[in-house]
Amino acid sequence: MRTELVVVGAGPAGLAAALAADARGVHVTVLDAADGPGGQYFRQPAAELNARRPRALHHQWRTWERLRDGLAASGVRLLTGHHVWTVTAGSGTFTVHALLGPEEDQPATVHADAVLLATGGHEHVLPFPGWTLPGVVTAGGAQAMLKHGLVVPGRTAVVAGTGPLLLPVATGLAAAGTRVSALVESADPRRVARHARALAGKLPEGAGHAARLLRHRVRPLARHTVVRAHGEDRLTGVTVAALDAEGRVRRGTGRYLPCDTLAVGHGMLPQTDLAEGLGCRRDGPTVTVDDEQRTSVPGVWAAGETTGVGGASLALAEGHIAGRSAAARLRGAVPDPAGWAPAARTRESLRTGAAALDDAFAPPAHWTEQVADDTVVCRCEEVTAGAVRAAADDLGAGDVRTVKLLTRAGMGWCQGRMCATAVAGLAGCRPDAPRRPFARPVPLGVLARTPLDQPPQDHSPTGHSSTGHSSTGHSLTDRSSSGQEQPSSDRPSSEQPLSGRSSSDLPASDRSASDLPTPEQRTPGLSTPDLSTSDLPTPEQRTPGRPTSRRPTSGPPPTG
């Protein structure tokens, strides 16, 4: 199969990018591991559940409707159930290698002239005694269960950790009928307040959540942390305690909260495996991009959490810019950034907000003090905190890689996605940029037959006419090309959107998805969907958490 632009990930960033490029006449193919579009943020109930009011669980239902309807009206080809394990580059073409089927053992490849990585992020959880008990789930996992399966994880829940995801998880669980006895947030509300200006866009939504917390009688416990989860075979309760100004647990403040579910999360990390495999430059945990969302590798764009965790609205803006840039570059033209100025402004302000959130919501500085030596840190390989400490203290391991070599922490199914941050903290070293050449485990039989030859040059039909779509002859590697963006003749571009007005005239709130062919867009003022959010997308099932049936572990679902 061949396409012009392949987008990996059908979450907000990937969909916005695909629609922006499609609107400019580009053949776009989108791959996603899930069985439908939306990503974690717009995760939809499984079709067989016949959910009557799925929108009740979503804050940006109208944005979702526009993406969904835009996709349906577009020529974008969506390939669901495609688990991408690597992307390779070779003489002007890219090959996306995916696995299909319930066992993820059927190979599929897509060849493309350009790649756009919108692979999202994955959640991570810091360990504490008892965190591996059944009944302890990740915050994102709890949310995924609500959104996709409409299943309520338990009867009495505590939501804990840090970060903006906890609020919507708490209110979501409460709205679904779970009694949420406490929202335990380690951040100091004063720190959050200090960033009030940067977070201004988020405050109204936050206020909405706060009101819902009140309505559902969820007790907010700021500057608190869970120090232990209790239970024999499964969770029966947690001990929470207050934190002092330094982030240490205050003696004598522990109290027991009975619960059968603990939804815990300590934030998101970008999913960068495919970018790393392509050789894209990274800065710490994120993929580096320029103003057009181009990575350091010519022909490869990235958008959304992959380039820095910042939420769905930022992902939409970045995806839109990336899609437009890719469309222009695929035609050998230099895009005009003025065309996406509103999205660029959104991106600017939301990135500032994301940095503020990052600063405000941090795990307790001394969280490692609560982790007993017998606490399992790496669940896949069952490596304890004591083993990690011994590798660092007795065997001279000074970095995460050496700890991994000496203890096997991070060598298992999740390849350290869940535990690498914790391992670094316990070993007293900085987290290193992960190297995971296989974004998912790949059967050796598939690897042995992986095609290496060049693809045929035809584009399979995708609903576009093939005229005007030739992508040959344009070098994506030449960034100094002096051509100008030429809107394709057979599709409207955002310079002439369906509404007949320039995208730069759109209300600011319409900024990031300005060329979605939606009714609202044609009627100025009718729709001002709230694109600000504190509801961060959470891990995709596309991370190689394997089906739990293959590796019996207890506790959090394999969401990260």
Add this chain to the structure above:
Amino acid sequence: MNESLTCDVVVVGAGMTGAACALYAAREGLDVIVVDRGHVAGGTTGAGEGNLLVSDKEPGPELELALLSARLWRELAGELGRETEYEQKGGVVVAETPEALAGLEAFAAGQRAAGVTALGVTADRLHDLEPRLAPGLAGAVHYPQDAQVMPALAAAHLLRASGARLRTGRTVTGVLRGPGGAVRGVRTERGDVHAPFVVNAAGPWGGEVAALAGVRLPVLPRRGYVLVTEPLPPRIRHKVYAADYVADVASDSADLQTSPVVEGTAAGPVLIGASRERVGFDRSVSLPALRALAAGATRLFPFLTRVRALRTYAGFRPYLPDHLPAIGADPGAPGLFHACGHEGAGIGLATGTGHVIAGLLTGREPLLDPAPFRPDRFEEAR
């Protein structure tokens, strides 16, 4: 934090070879400091499979070193217990065709004469030894002396057992020289380490350390990948490889060569090697190399077709033009000893190398003749 240190021997390189040199030097009563710009086992050691092989070596100095090393490894495994995950699992070299089998048997006959235990295995007995092997193979040779360690654990535990002072995270920026050019230690970015002896155990970077002392050692990196599968119950009992592996090891080609080398590990995953290509220190993933490894492994063990590779990593074997390591004093820099260039056999040859180096440092009669490993042998060839 700068510090000035003094000792008897400074070993450059905290990998397997450096660890073994430190251990045996310390046992000779020398005060040892080990420096490394990275961490313990952070270079080639951390990227290896941990093979202690006699099976792939033709009669000659390398095989003698391997036999000595195998003996020393057995002793160390007895002392260190299970810490290094030492396992004398034995090797099985399989031939796919009658012609390959004839060549393999002739090779094994020569090895037997040199003291290797090499047991012929007929096609009908092969599956008693290794039940999951593919059908239709011509035969094999079983080498019970082949063993395995977990290389990073082995290096870390040998270093700890040595009692040597470990200074990681400091790059050697110069070799200190005294009157008459004698070596006086090394300069690091975080202070000098003074010592009358310097051991260059920097693996594929050994040429760079030699250059700092103004001498030449033509070590080149030869890249290899290892594929690591999901953890499995024990299914592959030996280290199993195809007879053409030996020819690949001895090859001088810069191009990609792969021959399947398959083994289980104590921790569960199956390790699949071995590819060789001379591409400098390039770590980027090569799908052709990985594909060839997977194809070779599934040909030997069809059940692996449905087993998943979880990860892969590249490492750089320190390669010298004649495929022998450099072990011994460098006449161009009195006090400098080289212990590098073991290519893909460094874990296995580390103990013998360390023992020989310790003997040379103290003037004790070494357990084997180190002359074939003389570091200056490449000068004569010019």
